[in-house]
Each structure stands twice: as C-alpha cells, then as structure tokens.
Amino acid sequence: MSDAATKLGLSRDTWEIAQAVRAVLADVMASHPLRVEPDETVRRTRLTELHAVLTEGSWAEVALGEFGLLTAVAEVAATVPATPAYPLVEMWLAHRVLDRLGRRDIAEPGRLVVADVTAPLEPDGDAGVPFGPFTDVVLRLEPRWDKDFDVLAVEASGAQWTLLDDTDATRPLHTPAPGAVTGLGVLRTEDALTIAAEFAVLEAAEMLGCADTLFRATVRHVSHREQFGKPLSANQVVRHRMADAYTQLESVRSLVRYAGWVADTDASRLGEFAFVAKGLAGEYCWDVLDEAFQLHGAIGCTAELGLQHPAARIMTRTMSPPTSADCLVRTGSAVLARGSIAALLEET
Known part of the structure; x- marks a missing residue:
C-alpha cells in the first residue's frame, strides 16, 4: 500500500478500489478526448458506457465501504486528469442516501442514479441536477415539518426538465417539473446534514482536481513558450506566481484530506470543516484559474x-x-464562537 494511503488512514481494499475507479476515469478521458456533444443521444451513450464500466469496477463498493470512503472518493475527484462529463460526486451521494434508507434496490446495475442533497444546508437554493434528462433516477431531499427530510425519487424518463445552467457544458444543470415522483423514506436530520457536508467536501475536491489540471497546463506552457529568446519560466516574477499558485493548491489539498479524515472518524464535526474546505477551495482555485488564463495569454x-x-x-x-463565500462566512462564525482556529482544531 502506498505512503499516501497510509497517511490518509485508508484500508488496503478501499485504496485499491479508489485507485481502480480513478484509473478507469483516466483511461476513458484519455481514449475519448473531452468534447461537448450537442446530440443528446451521443451524450446519453457516453454516460451509459462510462457508468457501466464504473459499475463493473466496483464503484458502489467505494460508496458503501465501511472506512475511509469519503477520503477515498475525494482523492478520486481531486486527481482525475480532466473534467469528466459524468456526475461522479452526485452518483456517489445517491448511493450514500440509498444506503441510509436501506433501498439499494433503486440503484440497479446499469441505472444512473444521482442525488441533489443541498436542501439541508441551503433550503432556498436550487443547485440543479447534472445531466437531469439523461439520468434514470434523481433523488431529492425535501424538508418535513419535523425537520427531517423526505427522500423523493424522480423518474427522469417521465419528468419534464428545464435547463437551469449550461455554463459548464460538460455538466449541464437542469431542474425538474413536479410529477413522476415516488417517496422512498425519511432521512434523519443528522444523516441529511452529514451527507450534505460530504457533498461540500467533494465539491472542494473536484475544484482542486480542476485547478490542478489548470496549474499543470500552465507549467507546461511557461516552460515551453519563449519570448525574447528565453522561456517565460526564466522570468522570476513568473516563477513567484507559479509558486504562489502551487501553495494555494496544496493548502486546498490539505483541507480536503483533513475534512475527509474528520468525516471518517467523527462525522458529527464534519460540517465546520466541510465549510472550510469548500470556502477556501472556491477562493484559492479561482485564483489558480486566473493565473492560468493570465499566463497563457490569448x-x-x-x-x-x-x-x-x-x-x-x-x-x-x-x-x-x-x-x-457563504461557507467562508459560516467558517468565520465558527471561529469567532471559539476564539481562534486553534481552538476549533483542538476539539477534533
């Protein structure tokens, strides 16, 4: 087992499965260069093929493992070599919800099931459903009068979908119209908040993976692009900027791994560290994004x-x-309540 797995506290089986899933994603992205498919049939086919490969590779075992599962999936999300046109995070969360309800039968082999779990943290927000019309089942959490959450299954094939946001062409977001909904059960508030916090950590991990992709592309560019007879990387100011970007990336990596460790050892404390991870990931990864475009030029x-x-x-x-930004505000409130970040960490 690798040193990385030991540091993260992952079992051999969990680490090997996580690496297998990562390898599948890497192979698919390498053999099928990322491109936006305007033809819905083609996109549906690609989703189905990738899902079948992941299912055969024990993807569900990563979602339903006993230890180290969040850290393992975060490592996968943070190290894929490109942006996968696949709802990796939302698929994993769907398995988590179904496992808590004892309804694994919903995720039959070959069925693409995703989850929208933002309601416990942002009741009035609408994050949208990635690939809504192209999935088979979408799980949604709806608040109840007793503060628990009803888990609803939307049959995607019979639902009417509206495009919500296609800023990310590889992950278009849709929102479903009422109808074709089946109740699966009730999720306790504690479980719903934990799963929603896991989502925040995995979002941070995915941002990290994307920022790392941009960083590596920028390193290659400044190393080979020449101006005035020398590569851009020969300029000290460029080196300083790349060093700053690398520091930000590694800071986010540490936060994501720490939040994953908290989730796997004391899930009751996950919320605060999930906010730290997503809050700073949004800020730092955006900075890396800016540097990438600045140094690449036109x-x-x-x-x-x-x-x-x-x-x-x-x-x-x-x-x-x-x-x-909201996550940073919540983090600030938690720190102020304890007097210092050190006090927050000492409680873990």
Missing part, C-alpha cells in the same frame, strides 16, 4: 486548448449553494 481563451472546461467546473462548483 491562447488560453481558445476552445482548442480546453482550459474552459475545468475553469467552468470551478466556477459552477464555487457558486452552487451553499456558495464558497
């Missing part, structure tokens, strides 16, 4: 280079409820 804005896909994913994840 070529960075061309579709051929492909920087727009990870950039759009960072933007949409940052703005999904609760936004990264």
